[in-house]
Amino acid sequence: MAKLVIVESPAKAKTIGKYLGDGYEVTASMGHIRDLPASQMGIDVEHDYTPQYISIKGKEKLIKELKAAAKKADEVFLATDPDREGEAISWHLANILGLPLDAPDRVTFGEITKKGVQEGMAHPRVIDTNLFNAQQARRVLDRLVGYKLSPFLWRKVRRGLSAGRVQSVAVRLIVDREKEIEAFQPEEYWNLDALLSPPGSSRKFTARLTSTAAGKKLTVKNGEQAEAIRTSLEGQDYTVTSLEKGTRKKVPAPPFITSTLQQEASRRLGFTAARTMRAAQTLYEGVEVAGHGMMGLITYMRTDSLRVSDEAVAGAKAYIGERWGQDYVCAYKRTYKTKSATAAQDAHEAIRPSVPSLTPDEVDKSITGDTAKLYRLIWSRFIASQMSDCLQDTVSVGITAGDYLFRASGYVVTFDGFTALYEEATDEKEKKETALPPLEKDQVLKLRELKSEQKFTQPPARYTEASLIRALEENGIGRPSTYAPTISTVIDRGYVERDQKKLKPTLLGRTINELMMEQFPDIVDVGFSAEMERNLDKVESGQADWRKTVDVFYKGFEQSLEQAEKNMEGKKVKVPDEESDEICEKCGRRMVIKTGRYGKFLACPGFPECQNTKRLVKDTGGRCPKCGGRMLQRRSAKGRVYYGCEGYPQCDFMTWDEPVPDTCEKCGATLFKKGGKLYCAKEGCGFEKQVRKGENHE
Known part of the structure; x- marks a missing residue:
């Protein structure tokens, strides 16, 4: 009889089956086969938080087939993914198939290649109960929080809402950042840049005013101060008073986690x-x-x-x-x-x-x-x-003019090393250094131009998915495997929306966050959540009992829930309406954005006197190539985004291709983006161009 190997997916089964060959049957469990019931909490709190697992609905036939295959096989190997979830699936499979938990039938593959599969099969082990208990503790905690908090939110706000151990902290981070942006007061400052060149050379470089000649840091706060400095610099020599040369190594980023x-x-x-x-x-x-x-x-x-x-x-x-x-x-x-x-x-x-x-x-x-x-x-x-470092020769110069000091720095790559292949991207726009011409100490430079530019300090940026994931990781919230579903959940719930790849809290998200901070401060506290994560890691390493870990959390949570019910007795939280720029053509009021069972729509705030509603559309800033009307972002009946003229049905122009801010170099019309090119949709024009690598057309 064949040896049975159970993995999670058919694709994985197909690949592994090829490497194992005859004598093995490889089949898939299609993910989890048992879980907590969907219609009830499924945790016996009174008896040490015992989970009441049931077979997942719709998998009865598959379970029957797995049992039959296991009964016929000489040996059964559980080869689910090598992580907490994979260990849990193997534990449940062992229970359903009647396999002893102390049998060495668990195999894992770090890579699904011939060598990786052979290596995994050669080293079977027993199911790691610590790893399983870490998954079980997280599942129980998340069920307790979700099952207790969601009905509370339904009663006090509205149905269909949820809160969670990780998602509520993620929403708080996004809301807190939005509050920082709103509270930010921009401050004026001015940059003074000298465009200079060595004597007898046409090579120019820029040096920036940084301090007084005595070394006191200087911030130019207004135009009057900038003009006074400009005036005092008239006729002054620009002399190189310090010159520092060095070398530096730039090391490659580590492989991905x-x-x-x-x-x-x-x-x-x-x-x-x-x-x-x-x-x-x-x-x-x-x-x-x-x-x-x-x-x-x-x-x-x-x-x-x-x-x-x-x-x-x-x-x-x-x-x-x-x-x-x-x-x-x-x-x-x-x-x-x-x-x-x-x-x-x-x-x-x-x-x-x-x-x-x-x-x-x-x-x-x-x-x-x-x-x-x-x-x-x-x-x-x-x-x-695994490549060599990038080597750079650096130079930093101090240039004195009158009572002020300008600085410039630059570098020359002497060996490109790993940058010949790859450099890590960043969220921030870095100041680009450039190579400086040959300079000498005490050299008097020629001033080509002295420029002053007004600037204002900028608020912190909204989170992107990348920066939110980094913030969650740095704060020890959740685990990398949970970040993708967490972000999807807070968007699906309507707590957060994407705006040009930035994550922006909705009024609903802000309302829920405020309620959570008032009634359940621990759940949304970053430090508390990180400590909870460390305690769960101790379960995984065998240093803590999962039931005691859950109990410590739940007792405090239960008290918070009871107090919240008393605090909110007879009260309901109203989510404020978000005003739009659309004016109701029936009564002249500014329409508001509401959320229904099919998503967001525009409604007149004068309901029930005025019952006008409209589909919610977004102005892209582009113009229709047929009639010049506004190009609006719309959604099809199946939820797919498309772009159409505001003049519909009189103007029937529509496209799946996104309008961009760029305009046609031939006729000035709005350009549209398709694949790797921009094109003009105006009849008879035909202009198009390739999008160069690194260009942003959003």
């Missing part, structure tokens, strides 16, 4: 966290690659570890030496400090290509779209991490 992959894919590719994880799951489970067959292209994508196997390092360095030469190979073994404190989270490697020599160009012949883009990102980051 789950959170940094989500951040970089957001910044560089515009992917949501959920989109990133979908593509990564496909790459891990296996795709058909020409010349290689079905194979997993990356190692496991849910990891907090920066550890890399010696074999992978050797493979990367061999490729680097062949591709760029030995000078580009890092001469020592790079080691990166892992934030994770638990051994279980360090059980995996960092996210890397399973075969370092398999380049994106070769893989692109077999895969396209998100998976191809993400593989290129993962491959480039890993290969770059």
Whole structure:
């Protein structure tokens, strides 16, 4: 009889089946097969928080088939994903199939390649109960919080709302940032820049006023002060009074872990966290690659570890030496400090290509779209991490003019190293340094122009998915595997909305956050949530009992809930209406945005006297190429975004392609974006141009 191997997905089963060959039957559990009941809490609080697991509805037939296959098999191996959720699925499978929990039937694959599968099958182990209990504790806690808080919110605000251990903290971070932005008072300041050149040279460079000649830091606060300084500098010599030369090394970023992959894919590719994880799951489970067959292209994508196997390092360095030469190979073994404190989270490697020599160009012949883009990102980051440092010669100069000191700095790349392949993207716009011309101490420079420019301090930026994930990780809130579903949840609930890739709290989100801060301060407290996460990590490492950990939290939470019921007795919270710019054509009032069962719509605030409603549309800023009317963003009946003229039905122009701020170089009409090009839709024009890498047309 065959040996039975149970994995989670059919794609993974297909890939692993190819490597195991005859004598093995590989089948899929299709994810979890048991869970807490959907219609009731399913936690026996009175008896040590015992979970009441049931088979998931619709999986009865699958469970019956798995039982029959297990009964016929000589051996059963549980090969679900190598993380908390995977361990829990294996634990439930063992219980349903009647397998002893102390049997060495659990196998894990760090990568789904022939070597990775053979390695996993050669080292079966018993189910890690600590890992399972960590998952169970989180599941029980989240159920207790959600099942108790959601009905409270339904009664006090409205139905369909939810709160949670991680999502409520995420909403608070977004709301707090919005409050910072609203409270921000911009302050005026002025930059004074001198455009200079060495004597006898046409090469120009810019130096900025930073301090007095005596070294006292100087901030120019208004135009009068700027003009006074300009006047005092008339006729002054600009002399190089300090000149510092040096060298610096720029080191590559480490290979990806789950959170940094989500951040970089957001910044560089515009992917949501959920989109990133979908593509990564496909790459891990296996795709058909020409010349290689079905194979997993990356190692496991849910990891907090920066550890890399010696074999992978050797493979990367061999490729680097062949591709760029030995000078580009890092001469020592790079080691990166892992934030994770638990051994279980360090059980995996960092996210890397399973075969370092398999380049994106070769893989692109077999895969396209998100998976191809993400593989290129993962491959480039890993290969770059094993390359030599980038070496730069730096120069910093102080230039004295009258009573003031100007500074300029620059660098020249003497060896590009890893930057020949990859550099990490950032959320912030960095000040670009440029190379300076040759300068000497005591040299008197020629002033070409003295420019003053008015500026204002800027408020903190709204969170993007990338910066929110970084904030959650830095504060120890949740785990990287939870970030994608958390962000999806707060958007789906209507607490947060995306605005030009920025996360903005809605009035509903602000209302719920205010209520939570008043009645359940611990749930939305960053420090408290981080401490709870550390306690759950102790369960995972076997240092704490999961039931006691849950009990400590729940007793405090239960008291808060009872107090909140007393505080809110007979009260209901009203969510304020959001005003729009649309005027009701029936009564002249400013229409408000409401949310119904099919999403947002415009309604007259004069209800019930005026019952006018409209579909909610968004002005894109573009103009219709047929009639010149405003181009509005609309949604189809199936929820797909499209763009149409405000003059519909008189003007029937519509397109799936997004209008951009750029205008046509031939006729001045609005341009539209499709794939990697911009084009003019005005009849008879025909103008189009490619979007260059790094350009932003939003």
